[in-house]
Amino acid sequence: QVQLQESGPKLVKPSQTLSLACSVSGDSISSGGYYWSWIRQPAGKGLEWIGRMYTSGSTDYNPSLKSRVSISVDRSKNQFFLRLSSVTATDTAVYYCARYYCGDGSCRFDSWGQGTLLTVSS
Amino acid sequence: QSELTQPPSASGTPGQRVTISCSGSRFNIGSRTVSWYQQLPGTAPRVLIYNNNQRPSGVPDRISGSKSGTSASLAISGLQSEDEADYFCAAWDDRLNGVAFGGGTKLTVL
Numbered sequence: 662q663v664q665l666q667e668s669g670p671k672l673v674k675p676s677q678t679l680s681l682a683c684s685v686s687g688d689s690i691s692s693g694g695y696y697w698s699w700i701r702q703p704a705g706k707g708l709e710w711i712g713r714m715y716t717s718g719s720t721d722y723n724p725s726l727k728s729r730v731s732i733s734v735d736r737s738k739n740q741f742f743l744r745l746s747s748v749t750a751t752d753t754a755v756y757y758c759a760r761y762y763c764g765d766g767s768c769r770f771d772s773w774g775q776g777t778l779l780t781v782s783s
Numbered sequence: 784q785s786e787l788t789q790p791p792s793a794s795g796t797p798g799q800r801v802t803i804s805c806s807g808s809r810f811n812i813g814s815r816t817v818s819w820y821q822q823l824p825g826t827a828p829r830v831l832i833y834n835n836n837q838r839p840s841g842v843p844d845r846i847s848g849s850k851s852g853t854s855a856s857l858a859i860s861g862l863q864s865e866d867e868a869d870y871f872c873a874a875w876d877d878r879l880n881g882v883a884f885g886g887g888t889k890l891t892v893l
Contacts (some may be wrong), residue, residue, distance in 0.1 A: 698882075707785065708820075708828065708871055710882040723881050757827055761882070767816035767834035768875060773827040 663688040665758050665774035672780050678746045679779060683758030685739045691716050696761035697741045698770065699732060701754040709754075713761055714741060748781045755779075786811055786876050787885035794891040800860040803888045805872035806853065811883050813853040815875045822869040822887075831870075832857060859890075867892045 669681035683697070690697060696713040703709075712722035714732040722730050726745070734741045745752060756779055760772040788806040795801040807813065817835050820828035830839055832848035835855065845860045855874075859866055869887045876883040 707887040708873075708884040710884060712881070721881055724879065765834060765837070767818070767837070769818040769830050769833035770820070770828070770873070771830055771833075771839070773829065776827050 663760060663772045665772055667756060667758050667774045667777040669777060673748055674783050675749055675781055676747055678744055679748050681743045681756055683741050683774060690734060690739050690741060691736055694762060694764055698759045698761045699743045700757045700759055703754045750781050753781045785886045786879060786883035787872055789872060789885035789888045792889045794893055795862045796893045797862055799862045800858060801862060803857045803870050805855045805885050807874060808853050810878040811874040811876040812855055817850055817855040817872055817874045819848055819857045820871045862892055864892050866890060
């Protein structure tokens with residue numbers, strides 16, 4: 662059974678770049694049919710899709726974040742990463758990594774990390 | 784503002800049937816499949832429904848999903864206290880070129 666685990670700093674200063682890692686176990690990040698994704702949730706609010714990366718390395722990003730975000734992969738470590746630049750207090754949220762599986766004619770987030778709270782503050 | 788619209792809250796008593804709606808457009812629900820997620824307090828979401836009405840293994844059959852046109856619904860029958868959680872719908876949005884989530888519905892078991 663696949664497991665995902667986020668890691669990274671808990672506190673980032675405004676205008677800096679946040680970097681988070683997602684470690685994947687129980688499956689290869691190079692397996693076909695999966696998009697490795699990032700989602701965030703401000704306290705008390707809903708879910709916001711940040712972006713996804715296919716096993717080929719192609720990426721899609723939320724247009725509202727596209728100018729500041731990048732998702733990358735280290736296949737040797739079975740990890741993928743999120744970088745978000747020029748952060749402000751509005752980027753404070755719980756960040757989840759998740760596996761987006763597309764098969765059987767549909768797509769869904771079938772596995773999630775536990776989430777990591779990232780606070781933007783000076 | 785979310786591309787998918789859900790009521791902010793819903794409630795029911797134990798044993799009742801409750802439904803949660805998710806309204807979208809031809810760019811998302813109208814042309815794509817819908818998935819539903821349950822988020823218990825302090826935990827990550829988990830998928831309850833995919834492909835509009837399919838349940839992953841481990842999800843009880845008292846939970847069901849449906850879709851008609853540009854709207855979808857999640858139904859929970861035989862309501863239990865453990866169902867008290869936030870529920871989110873999701874679908875690919877062709878205009879966003881990304882995944883759209885509903886704003887979430889907080890279900891309270893009275």
